[in-house]
Amino acid sequence: MRADSTTTFRSLYPPIEPYISERIPVSDGHEVHVEQSGNPxxxxxxxxxxxPGGGTSPIQRRFFNPAKFRIILFDQRGCGRSRPHASLENNTTWDLxxxxxAIREHLRIKSWVLFGGSWGSTLSLIYAQKHPERVRSIILRGIFLSRKEELDWFYQNGTRSLFPEAWTRFAELVPEGERDDLIKAYHRRLTEPEFERERLLFAKEWSLWEGSTVTLVPDEEQRAHSVDPVFALAFARIEAHYFLHQCFLECDDQILRDAHILKxxxxxxxxxxYDAxxxxxSAYDLAKAMPWASLKIVPVAGHSAFEPAIQHELICATDAI
Known part of the structure; x- marks a missing residue:
């Protein structure tokens, strides 16, 4: 398949194994899983x-040239191989x-490149605004700025028009009187003791809603992964926890307000x-706030990093570093 009239889409680098995997104690009883691969x-x-709550997978190592990069993956608090699993205690943006x-200091890295998509773009930007001297460059995909309008788009009044059948399933699991705030309604069922016996059901439905909308072309493998019990429980609980609190930011436009720090x-x-x-x-607003940044809107692609044209652009971006 061709990316344009002269080039073909880049494919992922071959599979590689980490040369070290460890679980690093951080604060408040949490331990985060960290792995390194590629060139030490x-x-x-x-x-x-x-x-938040998505965790990492081996395929994510393959965006990067293993001869060129020291590739570092980590599972954020409460998800993936970090412990305790699905924990919301002391789990905020600022903890992450x-x-x-803590990971940077543990690995004795002076500064690094950040590569983040979706919530990963949010966290990368916030980290960089807090520690600009530690960041060499940033590659972002599927921009999420943690604004109320973005949460309303996905959980109330936007994406539902594009995926009405998936939306109906997601919304109708909640009593009609609570459907005006589905984040709050699901958060109750994912966290409060009275719903403990039903918690996994709601976790799977929360996760399936996102898994049904993440790609431009329906992906049954993605949908199946989204309802894996271990994945879904952490993903749904942590996302609902963060989104109910608008990701613990100081104000709705904090990332845009502080964009100048990254100049x-x-x-x-x-x-x-066509990211649903x-x-x-959001990407456009961010680029306007950071005119020195390069914005590439991919014409035929949705949200996933593994959409062929998105994958191509991300690999080209890392190769250009």
Whole structure:
């Protein structure tokens, strides 16, 4: 398949195994899983996964040239191989920023490249605004700025028009009187003791809603992964926890307000034109606030990093570092 009239889509690098995997104690009883692969003496690049609560997978190592990069993946608090699993205690955006710094110090890295998509774009931007001197460059995909309008788009009044059948299933699990705030309604069922016996059901439905909307072309493998019990429980509980609290930011436009802090950092933004989860307006708004950044809107793509044209642009961006 062709990316344009002269080039073909880039494919992922071959599978690789980590040369070290460990669980690093951070704060408040949490331990975060960290792995390194590629070149131990290469350019440090941190993969910042989505969700929140999504965790990492081996395929994510393959965006990066293993001869060029020291590839670092970590599972954020409460998800993936981090422990305790699905924990919401002391689990906020600012805890995750502190964890990233703890990882950097543990690995004795002076500064690194950040590579984040969806919620990973949010966390990368917030970390960089907090620690700009620690960031060499940033590659972002599927921009999410943690604004109320974005949460309303996906959980109330936007994406439902594109995926009405998936939306009906997601919304109708909640009593009609609570459907005006589905984040709050699901959060109750994912966290309160009275719903403990039903918790996994609601976790799977929360996760399936996102899994049904993440790609431009329906992906049954993605849908099946989204209802895996271990994945869904952490993903749904942590996302609902963060989104109910608007990701613990100081104000709705904090990331745009503080964009000027990043003026000396090269930034590439890759955005699918038909992203139903994080629509292009957010990427456009971010690029307007950061005129030094490069914005690439991919014409035929949705939200997933593994859409062929998105994948191509991300690999090209890392190769260009």
């Amino acid at each position: 003496h290469g350019i440090p690049i941190l993969f910042v996964h989505g969700g 920023v502190a964890d990233m710094e 000396d950092i090269p930034i590439i933004i890759v955005q699918g034109r 989860i994080c629509p292009p307006k």
